[in-house]
Amino acid sequence: MDKPILMGAVLYNPKVSVIWDIIGEFFQDNGCPIDVVFYTNYELQVEALLKGHIDIAWNSPLAWLDAQRQSGSTCRAIAMRDTDRDRVSYLITKKQGHIKTVEDLRGKTVAVGAKDSPQATLIPLGLLQRHGLQPGRDVQVRRFDLMVGKHGDHIGGELEAFKCLAAGAADASALIDLNWQTWTQDGTINPNEYTILATTELFDHCCFTVRADFPSQRQQQFLQVLFSMSYDNPKHREMMDLEGLKAWEPGRTSGYGLLHEAVEQQHFFVGTTP
Amino acid sequence: MERYTWTLRVSTARKDRATVFVRQQQFTVGAPVQFDAAYDAITALEYVLGAIGADVVHGLQALARKRRVEVDHVEAVVEGELNNPLTYLGVVGESGHPGLERVSVKVYVASIAPAEEVRRLWQEMLDRSPLVRTLQPAIRFELSLQVVL
Numbered sequence: 001m002d003k004p005i006l007m008g009a010v011l012y013n014p015k016v017s018v019i020w021d022i023i024g025e026f027f028q029d030n031g032c033p034i035d036v037v038f039y040t041n042y043e044l045q046v047e048a049l050l051k052g053h054i055d056i057a058w059n060s061p062l063a064w065l066d067a068q069r070q071s072g073s074t075c076r077a078i079a080m081r082d083t084d085r086d087r088v089s090y091l092i093t094k095k096q097g098h099i100k101t102v103e104d105l106r107g108k109t110v111a112v113g114a115k116d117s118p119q120a121t122l123i124p125l126g127l128l129q130r131h132g133l134q135p136g137r138d139v140q141v142r143r144f145d146l147m148v149g150k151h152g153d154h155i156g157g158e159l160e161a162f163k164c165l166a167a168g169a170a171d172a173s174a175l176i177d178l179n180w181q182t183w184t185q186d187g188t189i190n191p192n193e194y195t196i197l198a199t200t201e202l203f204d205h206c207c208f209t210v211r212a213d214f215p216s217q218r219q220q221q222f223l224q225v226l227f228s229m230s231y232d233n234p235k236h237r238e239m240m241d242l243e244g245l246k247a248w249e250p251g252r253t254s255g256y257g258l259l260h261e262a263v264e265q266q267h268f269f270v271g272t273t274p
Numbered sequence: 275m276e277r278y279t280w281t282l283r284v285s286t287a288r289k290d291r292a293t294v295f296v297r298q299q300q301f302t303v304g305a306p307v308q309f310d311a312a313y314d315a316i317t318a319l320e321y322v323l324g325a326i327g328a329d330v331v332h333g334l335q336a337l338a339r340k341r342r343v344e345v346d347h348v349e350a351v352v353e354g355e356l357n358n359p360l361t362y363l364g365v366v367g368e369s370g371h372p373g374l375e376r377v378s379v380k381v382y383v384a385s386i387a388p389a390e391e392v393r394r395l396w397q398e399m400l401d402r403s404p405l406v407r408t409l410q411p412a413i414r415f416e417l418s419l420q421v422v423l
Contacts, residue, residue: 014309014359021310040360040367048366 004033005222008045008054010063011038012150019242026239030225041149042116046070049211056222059209060151061118061259062268067209069269077207077251078219079226083178083244084205085255089119090180091127091198092165092189093172102131102198109140111161111170116268117152118203118259120161124174126262127200135266142170155179162189172197204255223250291315307362307372319354323377327352329405330379330417337395337402338385345392346384353378377409378416389421 005027009020020036027034037054039045042063049057050070056078059067067075091110093099099108105128113120121143125135135141144160152158158175162183165173175183180196183189208226210219229236231246240246263269283295284303292303304315316324327350338345354377356362358370385392396419400406409415 011360011363011365014363017363018310038360038363038365040365044367 004035005056005218006054007034007036008048008057009036009038010040010042010045010058010060010150010153012147012154019239022239022242026229026236027222027225030228032221032225034222042066042151043149049075049209052211055210055214055218057209059207060153061203061205061207061256062116062122062151062263064207064209064253064256065260065263066269071211074212076210076212076214076219077253078210079223079248079251080204080207081243081245082247082249084207085249085252086202087119087205088177088202089124089127089174089200090177090196091124091172091174092162092180092194093197094165095193095195097171099171099197102128102133105172106133106138108171109142109169110135111142111144111164111173113143113152113157113161113174114145114148114150114154115143116148116150117157118262119176119205120152120158120174122262122266122268123200123203123258125266126258127198129262129265131198159188165194201258202255203258204252207251209251292318307356307359309359319356319374322374323352323354326377326379326405326409329403330381330399333399333403334381334383334395337399338392341395343387343391343395344385345387345395348384349382351380351382374409374413376414376416378418380418380420383419383421384423385421386423392421393419 009016011017017038020038024034024036037048039048042060043066045054045057045059046063046067048054049067057063057067064075064077091102099105110124110128112124115121125141128135128139133139142161142164144157144164146156146160147154158173158179161170161173162175164170180189184191226248229240229248231237231240280296285293285295287293287302290305294301294303302315303321304313304317306318308317331348331350334348335345355375357373357375358368359372360368361370362372381396383392400417406415406417
């Protein structure tokens with residue numbers, strides 16, 4: 001039997017380990033064993049990937065950029081969920097409030113998620129910058145640094161940002177489209193009271209990342225099993241529902257430009273190595 | 275006093291199962307801890323928490339019979355919390371330990387006896403409970419009693 005592929009994943013809640021157990025069994029049953037190593041944050045996982053401690057990392061978009069930054073852009077994004085593609089984030093505000101355009105936020109307060117959340121902080125602040133508003137100078141930022149290191153995987157920061165808006169302590173808050181959809185359906189957000197003020201351009205989310213030296217034959221073996229998951233197969237559906245997708249797609253890097261721009265403009269990696 | 279010892283034999287069974295043999299009885303235990311709500315066995319941790327609850331409700335009921343205090347029903351809600359469950363999963367970079375950090379036992383007693391009488395029973399039960407006496411000094415142990423009619 002082949003040596004198992006070592007897969008890295010960041011875990012913020014023990015319940016998430018159940019998904020990886022199921023995925024691990026699926027790969028085992030399909031002749032491509034994987035061993036999953038859990039990390040407490042993406043910084044440790046990227047380091048482990050680049051040092052060769054793991055073969056594949058399930059990376060956040062920010063972790064992908066970090067891996068590219070540290071490896072001299074030699075990593076490969078080999079697969080992602082259909083739901084990782086073409087996401088947007090929103091700035092939302094109160095319908096009855098005075099904020100009608102992004103420019104109205106000048107001198108006001110925007111609530112965002114954790115400092116390393118692409119969807120709830122970096123990209124939405126990038127949207128403000130695109131409108132000529134400098135966070136911290138033209139717009140006051142209330143940041144909710146919940147579980148820093150998890151790159152916003154934990155929705156707590158976004159939820160606190162919304163609560164800040166709801167409490168009147170901010171004039172707008174940032175969140176990803178998926179949370180807007182969920183929260184306006186489950187009653188967390190009353191869609192009659194809040195409205196989408198602005199929408200970011202499309203961006204991509206997580207991806208499986210490998211180093212340049214990951215053998216293509218191993219990659220193919222992994223992808224063949226991954227892409228064999230079918231939402232039409234009831235045995236696969238539970239696993240895919242847990243992971244929030246209907247199909248696995250090939251990895252692409254064209255959807256990380258918006259985050260790259262935000263990271264550069266906000267000097268996110270300044271002061272970190274290398 | 276002559277020492278009294280309990281001996282159990284515990285043997286691995288099929289995948290992630292252990293069989294416990296005790297006197298003429300036996301029972302099956304699943305994984306040490308599980309985070310899957312659909313997991314089809316009782317974990318070692320759940321047995322421990324269940325045993326704590328059973329110790330308390332049975333102890334109280336038995337004492338009530340002995341003291342001839344009328345008690346209809348005793349029920350407990352037990353909650354347990356590990357110091358850091360991610361360390362059980364071996365998450366790289368996590369600190370803490372997978373041991374129990376806190377156990378809360380809320381006991382509801384249905385009785386027409388005066389509340390004071392039930393409280394005396396409760397205190398005596400706590401003093402005599404093997405599991406409470408073992409765990410109380412070791413972890414955060416929150417015990418509460420509510421008497422209902």
